[in-house]
Amino acid sequence: MSRVAGYFLILNDRRYFSFQGNMHYKFAEPVPEFAHPRHVPLVCFITNKSGAITHIGHGKRGVRAGTDLRRLNIEDIFELKKPVSAIEIANTTGSRVRAHLINKINSGGLFSPRCFEEFLSVFLRKAPDTIPLLDKYSKSRQLRISRLSKNAKKSLAEQKEAVLTAMNIAGIDKDNAQGWDYDEAEKPISFLDGIAQVRLREDSMIINDLSNIPGFDLIKSTKYSSSVFENSKTRLTVLLANRLPLEELLGTDLIYFNEDFKCFIMVQYKAMEKEGDKFVFRLPNLQFAEEISRMDSIIQSLRSTSGNGFINDYRFNENPFFVKLCPRLEFDPDNVGLSTGMYIPLDYIKVLENETCIEGERGGKAISYDNVGRYLDNTGFKTIIEGGWIGTNQNQSLYIERIIKDILENGKTAVLAIKKKLEKDFPSEQFEENEDESGDFENLPF
Secondary structure (H helix, E strand, O other): OOOOEEEEEEOOHHHHHHHHHHOOOOEEEEEEOOOOOOOOOEEEEEEOOOOEEEEEEEEEEEEEEEOOEEEEEEEEEEEEEEEEEHHHHHOOOOHHHHHHHHHHHHHOEEEOHHHHHHHHHHHHHHOHHHHHHHHHHOHHHHHHHHOOOHHHHHHHHHHHHHHHHHHHHHOOOHHHHOOOOOOOOOOOOOHHHHOOOOEOOOHHHHHHHOOOOOOHHHHHOOEEEEEEEEOOOEEEEEEEEEOOOHHHOOOEEEEEEEOOOOEEEEEEEEEEEEEOOEEEEEEOOHHHHHHHHHHHHHHHHHHOOOOOOOHHHOOOEOOOEEEEEEEOOOOOOOOOOOOOOEEEEHHHHHHHHOOHHHEOOOOOEEEEOOOOOOOEOHHHHHHHHHOOOEOOOOOHHHHOHHHHHHHHHOOOEEEEEEEEEOOOOOOOOOOOOOOOOOOOOOOOOO
16 A cells, blocks of 8 residues: 655755745756655655745656656645744654654655654644645544445445546546545545545536436436536546445446547456466356346347447447456555556457466466456556547437446446536646656656
């Protein structure tokens, strides 16, 4: 599990002056190479030469900035009401972390999650004006999350994966889903309930916006949570509907609707188990066989419905069902990276079931990364779905309510994600970055 860490950024007089002139937007600084996952929060404590912390911000590991240098991008910069001495805080921490903290305070750089927790607990007392921003990374919040039941964490992990998948396809920054928390006096109903910073809308507005979406009438009749994520190009409305308490849910299915193409796809998540040094999904699996049978009955109904013949209704394949096989998900609310699993079309799963390539030495069958042959990763899946190349045609989409009904009746969470293109023309954000598969960056500002 990846954990939130901290970074001490020491600025000399010239850079501190430049920082003060740009801090209301974004700030970037070349720093010695460091390693930290980009999908996990990094809290930056910004200091001047005197060692006083004057600002905090959210950092992200950026592009290479020269030999053994890395760009540190900082945003959401907040100025403290009163500077805080970092050394004074370090001297109040336990002996096991004190020396490490003092070294980092003097030289700058990344300090470990454990040291960050110790430092943060004192810092929040010294700078109470930062509590609304940083309390979500505190020990008390970690304890709250640890007290959730095992089944609740399992359900939340699956819902989180489905929500992040939808955000990835729609091109919405997944950082919007960070900072999950809950009030122990009120048990969480869904993953969306714990995301404080997303743009929430009234149920009446959701109902008005989605009244023409196939299947939404059924969603309205059950318990659901809803949120809206938006950027300059896209609005993504996400609804999590279920009929059971969080602890009793039997799984999660993502139903993604590309409103531009009136196209549905559905992803069912299945956990792979570790056997030796491999992750495998064993077959036959009775529950999975029953789920495939239900999918097949729906596909038979869909096949009798042809498309309208317009170019936006063209599909490579009109089978909307995919299975994502991935190592068993853990609920890590601070990590907004997607699991490194395999998206496999339902038709291809059926082919694999009858292939000798998935048979072991003793005749047992199991799908693994080694024998699957082909699969779609997160990037490949996003490409074909966002372009409307796969999934139901527009006439078939009218029958999607049956799929939602089937999911809810079988004790699962139906994650309905509706992506709509916005007709806006905003300039791109400053410091926007793109990274290719190899991790190399080109033509980007330092």
